[in-house]
Amino acid sequence: xxxxxxxxxxxxxxxxxxxxxxxxxxxxxxxxxxxxxxxxxxxxxxxxxxxxxxxxxxxxxxxxxxxxxxxxxxxxxxxxxxxxxxxxxxxxxxxxxxxxxxxxxxxxxxxxxxxxxxxxxxxxxxxxxxxxxxxxxxxxxxxxxxxxxxxxxxxxxxxxxxxxxxxxxxxxxxxxxxxxxxxxxxxxxxxxxxxxxxxxxxxxxxxxxxxxxxxxxxxxxxxxxxxxxxxxxxxxxxxxxxxxxxxxxxxxxxxxxxxxxxxxxxxxxxxxxxxxxxxxxxxxxxxxxxxxxxxxxxxxxxxxxxxxxxxxxxxxxxxxxxxxxxxxxxxxxxxxxxxxxxxx
Numbered sequence: 355x356x357x358x359x360x361x362x363x364x365x366x367x368x369x370x371x372x373x374x375x376x377x378x379x380x381x382x383x384x385x386x387x388x389x390x391x392x393x394x395x396x397x398x399x400x401x402x403x404x405x406x407x408x409x410x411x412x413x414x415x416x417x418x419x420x421x422x423x424x425x426x427x428x429x430x431x432x433x434x435x436x437x438x439x440x441x442x443x444x445x446x447x448x449x450x451x452x453x454x455x456x457x458x459x460x461x462x463x464x465x466x467x468x469x470x471x472x473x474x475x476x477x478x479x480x481x482x483x484x485x486x487x488x489x490x491x492x493x494x495x496x497x498x499x500x501x502x503x504x505x506x507x508x509x510x511x512x513x514x515x516x517x518x519x520x521x522x523x524x525x526x527x528x529x530x531x532x533x534x535x536x537x538x539x540x541x542x543x544x545x546x547x548x549x550x551x552x553x554x555x556x557x558x559x560x561x562x563x564x565x566x567x568x569x570x571x572x573x574x575x576x577x578x579x580x581x582x583x584x585x586x587x588x589x590x591x592x593x594x595x596x597x598x599x600x601x602x603x604x605x606x607x608x609x610x611x612x613x614x615x616x617x618x619x620x621x622x623x624x625x626x627x628x629x630x631x632x633x634x635x636x637x638x639x640x641x642x643x644x645x646x647x648x649x650x651x652x653x654x655x656x657x658x659x660x661x662x663x664x665x666x667x668x669x670x671x672x673x674x675x676x677x678x679x680x681x682x683x684x685x686x687x688x689x690x691x692x693x694x695x696x697x698x
Contacts, residue, residue, distance in 0.1 A: 499658030552685030
């Protein structure tokens with residue numbers, strides 16, 4: 355009886371040793387693949403923090419080998435998402451400086467005090483019956499993240515013959531795709547009613563009318579900048595398309611030579627930076643918005659869902675389709691503080 359128990363115990367011990375050996379071999383294989391991916395990561399993901407990026411690549415490698423979904427974030431939601439955001443910021447200048455809000459929330463509510471309290475007035479000693487302030491209004495700006503999806507097909511041959519390179523490049527590839535989506539929405543989104551961002555050119559802001567029909571001139575850009583200086587903006591910025599920038603910078607206006615030189619030399623007007631993006635509209639017909647001035651520090655982007663990369667297969671198709679999804683939304687805190695240079 356004792357011999358049988360001993361033999362059974364030895365059998366279980368040997369099974370455990372075999373299982374442990376298999377696990378060690380699998381771990382060694384993953385480490386070798388990860389080290390190969392890590393060696394080339396520097397140029398593929400500039401600005402990413404080392405620890406977060408290493409964990410990200412390790413997760414992708416493991417998931418691809420095990421043929422399972424890849425969830426970037428998971429229990430590390432708070433540590434990963436800001437790293438992804440930094441990668442997007444490095445790719446799109448317009449995103450730098452905006453306010454990011456993280457968390458798995460279906461909506462993010464931001465308290466907004468607009469207008470501000472009235473200017474205090476002096477009161478005599480012992481004054482009574484002082485009128486209350488009817489100026490200040492406290493409202494909310496609500497962001498409701500919508501799901502954005504990007505799909506990358508990878509052939510079976512590429513996946514098996516050069517897996518380490520593809521694994522290392524996935525964060526950069528999807529980072530580019532989502533950066534462009536955020537840029538386009540931040541510029542042209544028409545609001546939550548259309549399941550889009552509150553875009554700078556798409557919402558109803560404060561109109562600043564051009565002096566004459568056609569493309570804007572340096573005089574119009576100066577007028578736009580001066581309207582912005584009335585407000586206490588932390589990070590003011592003017593956004594315009596390269597096409598309309600070219601028109602404004604090549605047409606001289608009497609009395610505005612100094613401003614024109616500032617625009618060409620420094621890409622600024624009245625000290626306010628001018629950012630060019632091909633996503634901005636180029637129309638010059640009446641009522642078209644041709645340039646926008648706003649406070650970048652008061653534009654908000656909510657990230658409500660971890661990025662998930664899911665491998666999908668179709669019958670009769672040797673490609674693997676990596677589908678990346680992410681929940682995001684964006685809008686300015688106060689729409690009236692987005693100044694829109696409008697054609698006449």
